[in-house]
Every structure is written in structure tokens, then in C-alpha cells.
Amino acid sequence: MAKVSIIVPIYNVEQYLVECMESIVHQTLKDIEIICVNDGSTDNSLKIVQDYAQKDNRIVIIDKQNEGYGKGMNDGLDKATGEYVGIVEPDDYVDLHMYEDLYKIAHENDLDVIKADFYRFVYKNGTLIATYNQLSKDGTGYNQIVNPKEHPQVFRYILNTWSGIYKREMLEKYHIRHNTTPGASFQDNGFWFQTFAWAERMYFVNRPYYMNRRDNPNSSVNSKSKVYCMNEEYQFIHEFLDRNPQLKEYFIYEYSLKRVRNYFWNYGRIAKEFRLEYLYQLSKEFKEAMNLKEMREEDFTKLEWQKITRIIENPKAAYKWMNTSARIRKTKNFIKRRIRNVKKILHI
Structure with missing residues (x-):
């Protein structure tokens, strides 16, 4: 069993995918499983991950017809075998020490969920501009074990599913999965809420590991016609x-x-x-x-x-x-x- 299964949901991201994959395959934590879920891409994305898989036997590819983000993520979760599960969006990338550092804390403290701070970034005229984001805006709640039932204010932290890892045993026990409405967006909200609601041992790290891209024009954040x-x-x-x-x-x-x-x-x-x-x-x-x-x-x-x-x-x-x-x-x-x-x- 791998220490961490990393799920990468992929749909037409050839422009960014190599940078993403490079940051994952070169993690200092070597005992990882990399699950690439190709959701019917029509560009070169599938070939890119196939080339990586030929060189790295830790990579598992799920190649499927386009059914949406939630269904693809759930297929990845069903396939995962790791002690913990992480998520990397294919237009983002991660610090090379991310999973080693988070897994060490999670394993030693028997955590259900561990989350870390992150950067949001864009490129302007070829220059990387990154903004540091604290999960906890007031800086409290870090570096301690927290039960959300006793500290519900953790629900007021920044919402994302990708800046941490989740104990797979918890995900399976409560069957925590994504909403699968076809064509929907923001399906990370439901998964995020379920993990916070069921977790009894959470931990927040005040160090950024994750680089979240904000200039991908195909991102659901930029889809102005998706109203409801x-x-x-x-x-x-x-x-x-x-x-x-x-x-x-x-x-x-x-x-x-x-x-x-x-x-x-x-x-x-x-x-x-x-x-x-x-x-x-x-x-x-x-x-x-x-x-x-x-x-x-x-x-x-x-x-x-x-x-x-x-x-x-x-x-x-x-x-x-x-x-x-x-x-x-x-x-x-x-x-x-x-x-x-x-x-x-x-x-x-």
C-alpha cells in the first residue's frame, strides 16, 4: 500500500500538464501512487501522461469518456489504494516536499485530514506573480489537532480540496465522494464539506506547498454562463x-x-x-x-x-x-x- 495516492483529474490541459506532472513524479516522498483520470480529453493530455507512465510504474491511468469532474474524481477515489489521498489539479503544481512533510505529520498524529497554506498565481508578461494565502485568515488554529465539532470555525477557513491529504479509511468509512451532476462545476465544495464534517482529527500547517493557477481561461471560475x-x-x-x-x-x-x-x-x-x-x-x-x-x-x-x-x-x-x-x-x-x-x- 502506498503512503499517499495522488489523484490528477485531467481534461484538455496539455499546456500545463507537464509542469504539474514534473512536480508530482519528483516528490521527495517516493512511496506514492499517481492516479491520472483522463476525462475524455481531445488534446494531447492523454499522450503526455502515457509517456510519463512508460517511465514510472507508480502512475495509473484511467482513460474514460467525458462525464464531468465529480465522476472522474470518484473514479480516482475508487481506484486509490494509499493510506492517504491527495488531489492535484492538472493546471497547478506542488512543492517537491509537500507529500513527505504532510504525510509525516498525518501518520505520526493519526490525522483524518491535514491541510496547508498555498499560493495563488498568475503569469503577467511572462513574470510569475504569486500571492500567499493563509487558510486561517486570523492566523489561529495552526499546528494543533482540531475536532471540527469542538471548533466549527474551521469551516470559515479558505475552501479547497487540494492543499492537503485525507485518510482513505475515513473516505471509505463514510463513503465521502463528489457530487456527479453532469456538466456541473464547483463540485469540490461538497467533498470539502463532507471531509470537514466527518473528520475528528484535523491539522492545519502554516506553510504553503501548493501553487494554484488563476489564469487558466478554461477554469470553471472563469465560466460566466454557469449560473446555478x-x-x-x-x-x-x-x-x-x-x-x-x-x-x-x-x-x-x-x-x-x-x-x-x-x-x-x-x-x-x-x-x-x-x-x-x-x-x-x-x-x-x-x-x-x-x-x-x-x-x-x-x-x-x-x-x-x-x-x-x-x-x-x-x-x-x-x-x-x-x-x-x-x-x-x-x-x-x-x-x-x-x-x-x-x-x-x-x-x-
């Missing part, structure tokens, strides 16, 4: 909580907070012509959550709660108000930047 994928994913999570009331009593408010914040993020991501229609859907969902007493004002910022109540009362009026507020904030930020630039020039 986020909502479908949070319906999937809600159904999971309904099936597990012993978890729902602990985490329903954290679920609602994460859902609302991701809905607001999604509102800014989608094309402008869909935004009013989207607010009508949010109004419906927020009303239902209020009726079920699944949202508390105390969990949200003042501005967030103001948005929620306005959207519930009148989506069309909320749309106009949110557009006006956004323009005002944009103008204020522009003025602040100009003032900072002038101060730099004048050495003030």
Missing part, C-alpha cells in the same frame, strides 16, 4: 446534512454561512445579464432557510445581513442597490489607490 452550479452543489450538501442529523445539529449554521458567501461570490462571477434572475433564486432559497431557522444574523457581517434581508424583501430593488453600492466601493478604492500612489511619489 454553485446552488446545485449546496443543495447536494444540504441533502447530505439531512441524511446525517447528528452532523446537521453541529454544522447547519456554518453551512449557511459558507453557502451565502459563496452565492455572493458567484453573483460577482456570473455574467451581468444573469444577475437579476440569480437574485430571484437567492431570494427563494434565503426565505426557505429563514423559515427553517437555518440562518442566524450573528454569523454574518452587517453588510452581508443587509444584503440577505434586501434580497428576500425585493430582489429587483436589491439588484439596483447592490449595483450602486458596488460602483461606490469601486470609486472609493480607486481614490484610495491614487492617494497612495501620490504619497509614494511625494515620499509622504
Whole structure:
């Protein structure tokens, strides 16, 4: 049994795949299994991983018809044999010490989940620009064993599935898998939530190992026409909580907070012509959550709660108000930047 199975979900990423694979095959932890799931790529991606597999017997290739991210990830999880499981997106890459360092801590402390900080990066005019991201914004909660039932604030950390590893025994015991809605996006949300809800021994490392690309035009983050994928994913999570009331009593408010914040993020991501229609859907969902007493004002910022109540009362009026507020904030930020630039020039 390998110490870590690393799943790489692949679909038309020939431009980035070599950099990704190089960072995995040269990990300082040699006892790894690399599961490449080719989800019906029409470019050179399959050939690239086949060439790697000819030279490295740790690589397993699943070549399948295109069925979407969630199904491909689940096929990889079903194939995995490692003690722990990691995920690397094919347009990203990782520090060469990532899996050795994380596995050592996880194995020694019998962890269910271990996560680390990461970088987000883009290339501008050929120059790498990387931004450090702390999972815990206030810097607390690191380098200690945490039970989410006792510390539900971990659900407020940055959401991703790829900056850590998961004990496979836990994934199998609770059958933790991705949502498989065809053509959907953001299916990492459901997997992430399940791992946090079921884990009893978690650990967060305040060191970045993972490089997350933000300039791939084919990324779901940049697909402005996928309007309701986020909502479908949070319906999937809600159904999971309904099936597990012993978890729902602990985490329903954290679920609602994460859902609302991701809905607001999604509102800014989608094309402008869909935004009013989207607010009508949010109004419906927020009303239902209020009726079920699944949202508390105390969990949200003042501005967030103001948005929620306005959207519930009148989506069309909320749309106009949110557009006006956004323009005002944009103008204020522009003025602040100009003032900072002038101060730099004048050495003030």
C-alpha cells in the first residue's frame, strides 16, 4: 500500500500538464501512487501522461469518456489504494516536499485530514506573480489537532480540496465522494464539506506547498454562463446534512454561512445579464432557510445581513442597490489607490 495516492483529474490541459506532472513524479516522498483520470480529453493530455507512465510504474491511468469532474474524481477515489489521498489539479503544481512533510505529520498524529497554506498565481508578461494565502485568515488554529465539532470555525477557513491529504479509511468509512451532476462545476465544495464534517482529527500547517493557477481561461471560475452550479452543489450538501442529523445539529449554521458567501461570490462571477434572475433564486432559497431557522444574523457581517434581508424583501430593488453600492466601493478604492500612489511619489 502506498503512503499517499495522488489523484490528477485531467481534461484538455496539455499546456500545463507537464509542469504539474514534473512536480508530482519528483516528490521527495517516493512511496506514492499517481492516479491520472483522463476525462475524455481531445488534446494531447492523454499522450503526455502515457509517456510519463512508460517511465514510472507508480502512475495509473484511467482513460474514460467525458462525464464531468465529480465522476472522474470518484473514479480516482475508487481506484486509490494509499493510506492517504491527495488531489492535484492538472493546471497547478506542488512543492517537491509537500507529500513527505504532510504525510509525516498525518501518520505520526493519526490525522483524518491535514491541510496547508498555498499560493495563488498568475503569469503577467511572462513574470510569475504569486500571492500567499493563509487558510486561517486570523492566523489561529495552526499546528494543533482540531475536532471540527469542538471548533466549527474551521469551516470559515479558505475552501479547497487540494492543499492537503485525507485518510482513505475515513473516505471509505463514510463513503465521502463528489457530487456527479453532469456538466456541473464547483463540485469540490461538497467533498470539502463532507471531509470537514466527518473528520475528528484535523491539522492545519502554516506553510504553503501548493501553487494554484488563476489564469487558466478554461477554469470553471472563469465560466460566466454557469449560473446555478454553485446552488446545485449546496443543495447536494444540504441533502447530505439531512441524511446525517447528528452532523446537521453541529454544522447547519456554518453551512449557511459558507453557502451565502459563496452565492455572493458567484453573483460577482456570473455574467451581468444573469444577475437579476440569480437574485430571484437567492431570494427563494434565503426565505426557505429563514423559515427553517437555518440562518442566524450573528454569523454574518452587517453588510452581508443587509444584503440577505434586501434580497428576500425585493430582489429587483436589491439588484439596483447592490449595483450602486458596488460602483461606490469601486470609486472609493480607486481614490484610495491614487492617494497612495501620490504619497509614494511625494515620499509622504
